[in-house]
Amino acid sequence: MKDNVTKFLQNNRQWLAEKQDIEPQYFQKLTTGQQPVALLLGCSDSRVSPAVVLGSDLGEIFVHRNIANVVAHSDMNFLSVLQYAVEVLGIEDVIVYGHYGCGGVKAAWEDDAIGLIDNWLAHIKDVIARHQAELDAIVDEHDRLDRLVELNVLAQIENLRQTSIYRKAMKAGKTLRLHAWVYDFASGKVNVLEPERMMSAA
Numbered sequence: 001m002k003d004n005v006t007k008f009l010q011n012n013r014q015w016l017a018e019k020q021d022i023e024p025q026y027f028q029k030l031t032t033g034q035q036p037v038a039l040l041l042g043c044s045d046s047r048v049s050p051a052v053v054l055g056s057d058l059g060e061i062f063v064h065r066n067i068a069n070v071v072a073h074s075d076m077n078f079l080s081v082l083q084y085a086v087e088v089l090g091i092e093d094v095i096v097y098g099h100y101g102c103g104g105v106k107a108a109w110e111d112d113a114i115g116l117i118d119n120w121l122a123h124i125k126d127v128i129a130r131h132q133a134e135l136d137a138i139v140d141e142h143d144r145l146d147r148l149v150e151l152n153v154l155a156q157i158e159n160l161r162q163t164s165i166y167r168k169a170m171k172a173g174k175t176l177r178l179h180a181w182v183y184d185f186a187s188g189k190v191n192v193l194e195p196e197r198m199m200s201a202a
């Protein structure tokens with residue numbers, strides 16, 4: 001019986017054959033280790049897959065994804081990824097990669113009770129509370145949610161700055177550039193938010 005995922009295994013066989021055709025040593029080379037150039041924190045949304053959108057190859061981007069690309073200071077999962085990326089892999093660029101049309105951000109705004117996820121979305125409700133006046137002043141609901149998506153990305157950049165890992169890296173004089181990006185799946189384009197402020201030293 002054919003299910004919805006068998007096609008992925010077929011795709012995989014076809015993909016690896018094509019890769020090997022172009023570069024016979026492609027997979028062999030990956031076994032020697034990884035030297036990714038960036039850590040990316042993105043949303044779990046199926047429409048935003050960073051490798052596809054950014055055209056990155058295997059080994060180029062170290063990735064962590066969760067609902068609404070949140071940096072939570074109690075999240076050992078993300079903090080471990082961040083520490084490994086910075087201290088072991090020596091990554092100097094960290095990208096918070098949010099996206100317009102984010103269901104997690106929308107659910108936080110609408111304050112729907114969904115269950116366990118409400119606790120996670122509370123991180124975004126904090127962002128809403130901090131920017132309530134600005135958000136309330138935006139009449140169009142679509143525009144308001146777009147702005148909240150941007151504010152959420154900027155808030156997570158700030159949260160990154162507050163992590164012990166970031167602070168330790170700064171104290172040690174390491175280079176760590178934080179990038180606030182928002183992907184628009186309606187157009188395929190990635191927008192850069194306030195690069196001049198975001199790129200400045202802490």
Ligand SMILES: [Zn+2]
Binds near residue numbers: 043068099104105
């Ligand atoms: Zn999302």
